[in-house]
Amino acid sequence: MRSPRFALAILIAAGVATASCATYEPSDQPYQKGAAFRDADIAPAVHPALDTDEAGLWMTMEEAEHDLKTAGNLVRDEALNAYVKGVTCKVAGPYCADIRVYILRVPDFNAMMAPNGALVVWTGLLLRTRNEAQLATILGHEIGHYIERHSVERWRDIRTKTDILMFFSIATSAAGVGYVGNLASIGVLASIYAYSRDNEREADDVGLKIMADAGYDPREAPKVWARLIREEEADEDKKSRIVFFATHPVPEERLDTLKAEAERLASTGFQGGIGVDAYDAAVLPLRAAFLRDELDLRRFSRTEALLNMLIEDGANVGELQFYRGELYRLRNGDGDLDRAMEAYREAENSDGPPPELFRSIALIHMKKGESVEAREAFSRYLALKPDAEDREMIRLMMEPAG
Amino acid sequence: MNVATNRVVVLLAVAVLAAACAKFSLVGPGRLEMADAYTVDSPVAWNETSEGKVQIWTVDGPQLQRLTFVNGLEDGDPLFETKGDSAENMPRYNSAMTPLEIKELIEAGLRVSGANQLETSDFRPQAFGSIPGYRFEFSYALESGLENEGTALAAKKDGKLYLILYTGTRFYYYGKHKDDVERLIDTIQIL
Numbered sequence: 001m002r003s004p005r006f007a008l009a010i011l012i013a014a015g016v017a018t019a020s021c022a023t024y025e026p027s028d029q030p031y032q033k034g035a036a037f038r039d040a041d042i043a044p045a046v047h048p049a050l051d052t053d054e055a056g057l058w059m060t061m062e063e064a065e066h067d068l069k070t071a072g073n074l075v076r077d078e079a080l081n082a083y084v085k086g087v088t089c090k091v092a093g094p095y096c097a098d099i100r101v102y103i104l105r106v107p108d109f110n111a112m113m114a115p116n117g118a119l120v121v122w123t124g125l126l127l128r129t130r131n132e133a134q135l136a137t138i139l140g141h142e143i144g145h146y147i148e149r150h151s152v153e154r155w156r157d158i159r160t161k162t163d164i165l166m167f168f169s170i171a172t173s174a175a176g177v178g179y180v181g182n183l184a185s186i187g188v189l190a191s192i193y194a195y196s197r198d199n200e201r202e203a204d205d206v207g208l209k210i211m212a213d214a215g216y217d218p219r220e221a222p223k224v225w226a227r228l229i230r231e232e233e234a235d236e237d238k239k240s241r242i243v244f245f246a247t248h249p250v251p252e253e254r255l256d257t258l259k260a261e262a263e264r265l266a267s268t269g270f271q272g273g274i275g276v277d278a279y280d281a282a283v284l285p286l287r288a289a290f291l292r293d294e295l296d297l298r299r300f301s302r303t304e305a306l307l308n309m310l311i312e313d314g315a316n317v318g319e320l321q322f323y324r325g326e327l328y329r330l331r332n333g334d335g336d337l338d339r340a341m342e343a344y345r346e347a348e349n350s351d352g353p354p355p356e357l358f359r360s361i362a363l364i365h366m367k368k369g370e371s372v373e374a375r376e377a378f379s380r381y382l383a384l385k386p387d388a389e390d391r392e393m394i395r396l397m398m399e400p401a402g
Numbered sequence: 403m404n405v406a407t408n409r410v411v412v413l414l415a416v417a418v419l420a421a422a423c424a425k426f427s428l429v430g431p432g433r434l435e436m437a438d439a440y441t442v443d444s445p446v447a448w449n450e451t452s453e454g455k456v457q458i459w460t461v462d463g464p465q466l467q468r469l470t471f472v473n474g475l476e477d478g479d480p481l482f483e484t485k486g487d488s489a490e491n492m493p494r495y496n497s498a499m500t501p502l503e504i505k506e507l508i509e510a511g512l513r514v515s516g517a518n519q520l521e522t523s524d525f526r527p528q529a530f531g532s533i534p535g536y537r538f539e540f541s542y543a544l545e546s547g548l549e550n551e552g553t554a555l556a557a558k559k560d561g562k563l564y565l566i567l568y569t570g571t572r573f574y575y576y577g578k579h580k581d582d583v584e585r586l587i588d589t590i591q592i593l
């Protein structure tokens with residue numbers, strides 16, 4: 001029962017919400033660093049008193065967090081962890097020491113904040129935000145949920161309706177397969193407990209202010225939502241919504257509010273940096289693995305839209321074009337072999353294609369019966385990667401009879 | 403909300419019950435036939451369960467070690483039979499696949515089935531009885547973080563895919579019957 005899925009379910013449950021009764025009124029007072037947003041805010045370095053129900057919730061979360069620490073899909077790359085933790089601290093300011101970051105290898109856009117300060121970031125998010133300011137937007141939003149104690153509010157509400165642990169233990173024991181295989185189910189579960197609009201407005205407001213205050217350009221914030229909406233609109237299969245949208249509803253409505261608020265902040269002097277280089281230095285070394293995870297989901301139209309957006313941004317286009325080619329090769333529909341070859345050729349003429357590009361080109365040639373060209377491409381692959389793990393098999397396939 | 407919640411609970415409960423239905427029976431030791439396609443000589447006895455084209459053998463329990471036989475996949479068959487979302491994501495076999503694509507198919511199938519941080523090594527030709535086959539080693543982590551190892555041997559016969567997959571926990575259970583599996587592979591006889 002104590003599996004990471006259980007931990008995830010608890011985090012979703014706790015990080016999620018039913019309607020809250022409190023009504024939120026945005027403040028038009030100038031934002032002051034470290035100032036409380038509401039009386040109910042949790043203060044930095046504060047733990048709930050032991051005789052409160054909130055302390056009980058924290059203890060439950062600490063058990064779930066223990067499972068997160070050993071999760072099979074926890075990303076242990078030190079540089080990436082240090083980077084995301086660093087950005088979290090910049091945004092969280094005095095709350096830095098209260099928040100622990102866990103990066104999980106799951107190919108969808110999501111971040112979840114548990115009431116005790118455990119912050120989960122999925123790698124699908126890191127693939128989709130394109131600079132530090134955009135990452136800080138989502139981290140700020142989640143830190144906003146923490147400061148405002150939204151998950152405690154929601155938990156109090158859920159608890160009166162159903163036995164939450166029983167519910168999620170059922171979800172856990174039924175789940176027998178990996179996250180990749182269950183994103184749609186996770187989305188369904190999550191949507192039952194979606195954040196209320198008031199909670200979302202609060203978290204947007206707090207998140208935007210603290211990211212701008214940390215020195216990031218607030219005008220990057222609405223771009224994150226705009227890109228996600230664009231990706232969802234491109235999804236022809238409609239197999240599953242982006243999980244983050246399930247717990248954070250009505251992105252379209254919020255986009256306008258966020259844009260206006262970002263402009264207002266920018267006009268009052270908050271015009272910080274965007275942070276492309278540091279972001280790329282931390283994320284690009286692992287991006288190929290994240291892209292491969294996306295292809296496993298076989299949500300080809302959505303992944304195609306994502307790749308096209310990333311190609312527009314232009315970092316390591318050779319790698320992106322290679323994965324666009326891989327997408328068509330795996331989809332293998334009418335005309336896809338030609339599309340794949342076209343993308344591979346683009347990759348060849350761009351920065352950073354991996355050696356595997358030539359192995360894939362060889363496969364397309366083989367399918368077209370072009371054995372000479374296939375052998376030539378295999379040779380290029382082996383020349384670029386002489387110790388490739390599949391070299392023996394490739395050499396066999398290069399033999400005229402093979 | 404309550405209706406939706408109840409529906410999810412019921413669906414999950416049904417899935418739990420279905421998963422609990424697997425029945426095991428004892429096979430081996432000795433020569434055993436696989437789907438009219440080949441025989442193997444097993445030095446030890448195994449607990450066996452099967453569903454469709456897949457047979458699973460284990461000594462200590464399928465969560466600790468398992469020997470999986472996928473027998474005769476045809477065009478369009480999913481690599482493993484699964485239910486729910488993962489069925490949609492499960493890659494499908496195509497008889498035109500090259501050995502490289504078969505390996506890709508197995509890797510994607512493993513990942514969709516819950517193998518995290520999958521790493522493969524040493525993809526090489528290896529005979530499957532008297533027909534040419536190919537083999538690779540791999541490692542992965544379960545969602546709990548438990549580290550597993552595995553080996554895969556595949557071959558195509560008359561356009562159908564035959565696969566032998568042995569996996570187990572890195573600590574103890576994979577190694578416990580690794581030699582038995584090697585001997586079993588060495589004794590494959592195509593029918």
